[in-house]
Amino acid sequence: MGSKLYVGGLPxxxxxTQLTTLFAAHGKVESARVIADKFTGQSRGFGFVEMSTPEEAQAAITALNGSQMDGRSLTVNEAKPQESRSGGGKRFGGGGSGNDFGGRNRF
Known part of the structure; x- marks a missing residue:
């Protein structure tokens, strides 16, 4: 199994395809994914790349973290486990409700 990298600051x-090409200079790219907004389909400015070995992943981090792509500075590091997403969704939903009610009570 490969090593998954987070890539932030994407144009x-x-x-x-561009992500795969960029990272292929540092090893074998198993997969590359640009994350898009599920409603608009527009890129959210980050993605994930899976390299075939931890050594290739580290080489890509060293070479590409802080580099420029179309005038934007890239952030490249090891991806965090995906399990934190569900907690984030619940927190956002609760916070959104609280803010809505607070705003209505003031007016």
Missing amino acids: YAATE
């Missing part, structure tokens, strides 16, 4: 026009 909104960046494609998965």
